[in-house]
Amino acid sequence: xxxxxxxxxxxxxxxxxxxLPQMKNEVESLKxxxxxxxxxxxxxxxxxxxxxxxxxxxxxxxNPELMKNNPWVEKGKCAIL
Amino acid sequence: MGEMEQLxxxxxxxxxxxxxARKAVHDVTLPEIVSGxxxxxxxxxKTRKTLRGHLAKIYAMHWGTDSKLCVSASQDGKLIVWDSxxxxxxxxxxxxxxxxMTCAYAPSGNxxxxxxxxxxxSIYNLKGKDGNVKVMRELAAHTGxxxxxRFLNDSEIITSSGDCTCALWDIETGTQKTIFSGHMxxxxxxxxxxxxxxxxxxxxDYTAKLWxxxxxxxxxxxxxxxxxxxxxGFFPNGNAVLTGSDDGTCKMYDLRADQELIxxxxxxxxxxxxxxxxxxxGRLILAxxxxxxxxxxxxxxxxxxxxxxxxDNRVSCIGVTPDGMAACTGSWDSFxxxxx
Numbered sequence: 001x002x003x004x005x006x007x008x009x010x011x012x013x014x015x016x017x018x019x020l021p022q023m024k025n026e027v028e029s030l031k032x033x034x035x036x037x038x039x040x041x042x043x044x045x046x047x048x049x050x051x052x053x054x055x056x057x058x059x060x061x062x063n064p065e066l067m068k069n070n071p072w073v074e075k076g077k078c079a080i081l
Numbered sequence: 082m083g084e085m086e087q088l089x090x091x092x093x094x095x096x097x098x099x100x101x102a103r104k105a106v107h108d109v110t111l112p113e114i115v116s117g118x119x120x121x122x123x124x125x126x127k128t129r130k131t132l133r134g135h136l137a138k139i140y141a142m143h144w145g146t147d148s149k150l151c152v153s154a155s156q157d158g159k160l161i162v163w164d165s166x167x168x169x170x171x172x173x174x175x176x177x178x179x180x181x182m183t184c185a186y187a188p189s190g191n192x193x194x195x196x197x198x199x200x201x202x203s204i205y206n207l208k209g210k211d212g213n214v215k216v217m218r219e220l221a222a223h224t225g226x227x228x229x230x231r232f233l234n235d236s237e238i239i240t241s242s243g244d245c246t247c248a249l250w251d252i253e254t255g256t257q258k259t260i261f262s263g264h265m266x267x268x269x270x271x272x273x274x275x276x277x278x279x280x281x282x283x284x285x286d287y288t289a290k291l292w293x294x295x296x297x298x299x300x301x302x303x304x305x306x307x308x309x310x311x312x313x314g315f316f317p318n319g320n321a322v323l324t325g326s327d328d329g330t331c332k333m334y335d336l337r338a339d340q341e342l343i344x345x346x347x348x349x350x351x352x353x354x355x356x357x358x359x360x361x362x363g364r365l366i367l368a369x370x371x372x373x374x375x376x377x378x379x380x381x382x383x384x385x386x387x388x389x390x391x392x393d394n395r396v397s398c399i400g401v402t403p404d405g406m407a408a409c410t411g412s413w414d415s416f417x418x419x420x421x
Contacts, residue, residue: 055362
């Protein structure tokens with residue numbers, strides 16, 4: 001039986017395999033993870049999209065201008081007649 | 082109630098609270114935000130070079146920081162450092178154990194590392210005084226195979242292992258400074274953040290974990306995959322994590338909102354993801370699959386916009402140069418290809 005859809009998908013059977021010290025560590029870890037300061041998706045997703053949009057013109061796979069000097073393509077001295 | 086039962090209940094309660102905290106900040110989805118954005122045009126990358134020389138399956142490759150040299154590892158028992166511009170082999174390093182699963186290039190360019198079924202991480206000094214490449218250290222302590230390793234600098238390296246732990250090592254003394262425990266399955270892959278303060282690990286417990294290197298603690302755990310996570314990487318801005326799984330999908334997780342953002346999947350894809358790498362802007366995600374191909378995804382629209390076809394066997398590893406100018410794929414067909 002899965003515990004959660006939005007995040008941690010550890011099934012009950014996985015927890016069954018833990019011994020006592022592991023279980024104690026798991027509980028401590030979960031307390032630490034719960035304390036994380038989550039930011040609103042409306043802020044984080046918009047920031048992410050904006051960051052990508054600002055960087056696209058510097059992305060050689062998306063801006064052919066940047067690939068004009070391609071180090072992996074030989075600038076041969078031969079011309080095709 | 083026994084102590085175990087009490088702890089179990091406490092763990093379940095904490096997971097419910099984390100789930101609730103995630104729901105509380107979930108006020109938009111990525112598809113909503115980009116509904117008006119067009120999919121990028123078809124991306125056609127060509128093979129510019131083929132690196133020939135390995136005699137067996139290639140399991141791993143890693144670019145050097147100069148975006149020119151790269152190292153590859155094959156089960157022919159060799160690590161090869163290539164000049165990708167000329168296809169020349171700068172170093173061909175014979176390994177003690179041919180069962181290698183990972184390799185890494187130090188940011189300084191001074192060292193490479195590898196490891197595998199020998200459960201060790203071997204560090205090689207490329208800049209020895211007499212010009213010969215020799216083993217500098219053998220980092221032994223893991224009780225399972227070495228699946229991945231990444232240098233922080235010339236004195237520290239992080240490893241992930243089939244023993245379900247990751248570790249931070251002091252290369253000079255050959256000892257583990259920190260052990261990162263928490264995964265309940267083999268750790269398959271790791272990636273270090275650009276500021277070298279954090280790393281992420283993907284495991285056979287279907288989760289990815291974000292670790293604080295100096296605190297030695299797991300900050301966040303991401304689930305959702307339905308099988309082993311084989312590949313993991315940071316999004317270029319450091320605020321998201323990319324994963325690739327045996328369930329045939331890749332996912333992006335938002336670190337700041339602590340939750341899954343989007344899944345990259347297609348009903349026609351019925352095999353596992355072996356490797357992945359984002360382009361420089363992160364708009365494209367290159368993912369290698371068991372079916373010999375590499376798909377190029379539009380990371381915002383979650384649509385396939387290109388394919389790298391050319392290998393005759395599984396694509397086992399992929400890497401984009403730090404300057405974003407090329408991608409390298411390594412395959413079980415024993416070749417590496419440079420694409421742009």
